[in-house]
Amino acid sequence: GAVVSQHPSRVICKSGTSVKIECRSLDFQATTMFWYRQFPKQSLMLMATSNEGSKATYEQGVEKDKFLINHASLTLSTLTVTSAHPEDSSFYICSGRGSGANVLTFGAGSRLTVL
Amino acid sequence: GNSVTQMEGPVTLSEEAFLTINCTYTATGYPSLFWYVQYPGEGLQLLLKATKADDKGSNKGFEATYRKETTSFHLEKGSVQVSDSAVYFCALSGAAGGSYIPTFGRGTSLIVHP
Numbered sequence: 001g002a003v004v005s006q007h008p009s010r011v012i013c014k015s016g017t018s019v020k021i022e023c024r025s026l027d028f029q030a031t032t033m034f035w036y037r038q039f040p041k042q043s044l045m046l047m048a049t050s051n052e053g054s055k056a057t058y059e060q061g062v063e064k065d066k067f068l069i070n071h072a073s074l075t076l077s078t079l080t081v082t083s084a085h086p087e088d089s090s091f092y093i094c095s096g097r098g099s100g101a102n103v104l105t106f107g108a109g110s111r112l113t114v115l
Numbered sequence: 116g117n118s119v120t121q122m123e124g125p126v127t128l129s130e131e132a133f134l135t136i137n138c139t140y141t142a143t144g145y146p147s148l149f150w151y152v153q154y155p156g157e158g159l160q161l162l163l164k165a166t167k168a169d170d171k172g173s174n175k176g177f178e179a180t181y182r183k184e185t186t187s188f189h190l191e192k193g194s195v196q197v198s199d200s201a202v203y204f205c206a207l208s209g210a211a212g213g214s215y216i217p218t219f220g221r222g223t224s225l226i227v228h229p
Contacts, residue, residue: 042202042222093158102147102209104217106158
């Protein structure tokens with residue numbers, strides 16, 4: 001079945017550095033990729049939606065210059081957290097959807113800890 | 116706008132107990148409905164889905180029926196196991212207006228004791 005491979009699963013970085021998270025769709029073409037941030041007590045917050053070859057659409061309150069999303073191909077999307085700060089520490093999850101599909105395939109998530 | 120409301124957790128049960136996790140939704144048109152499961156430290160996985168009214172989704176002993184009259188999609192399992200301990204998310208997608216951006220509930224944590 002469809003799989004989204006997300007890396008790294010865990011990353012620890014110093015404040016002020018940038019971190020890149022990759023999501024690759026395996027066995028299907030993810031025309032749309034959704035990026036979520038999961039806060040304590042479970043709730044998922046949609047950060048942005050990206051369609052292959054287009055600029056990402058960010059949700060209200062999400063800083064597009066801080067959370068850079070690239071979706072240059074049908075199988076790869078990246079999220080770069082620029083100049084990370086401790087408040088950016090969180091669990092980030094990507095999910096891909098193929099053209100015309102209604103089901104999302106989620107990556108395993110990336111735990112970011114900013115010291 | 117679209118919304119999904121789930122019962123607050125955690126839900127704590129003994130092994131072999133009956134499980135119900137309530138989910139109701141607000142949406143225009145005829146969305147598809149989903150249950151996703153998140154095991155500790157992992158991403159979400161699709162558990163089951165239903166695409167039209169009165170459809171029943173089922174998987175791994177879990178079931179949910181799309182009830183348009185009550186705008187509900189409650190998750191049930193007749194006999195839970197310790198391995199079912201996880202967070203369960205109800206979601207909808209494809210409501211009227213052409214929006215395929217999925218809408219998630221806040222998640223319900225299930226804890227099953229031996």
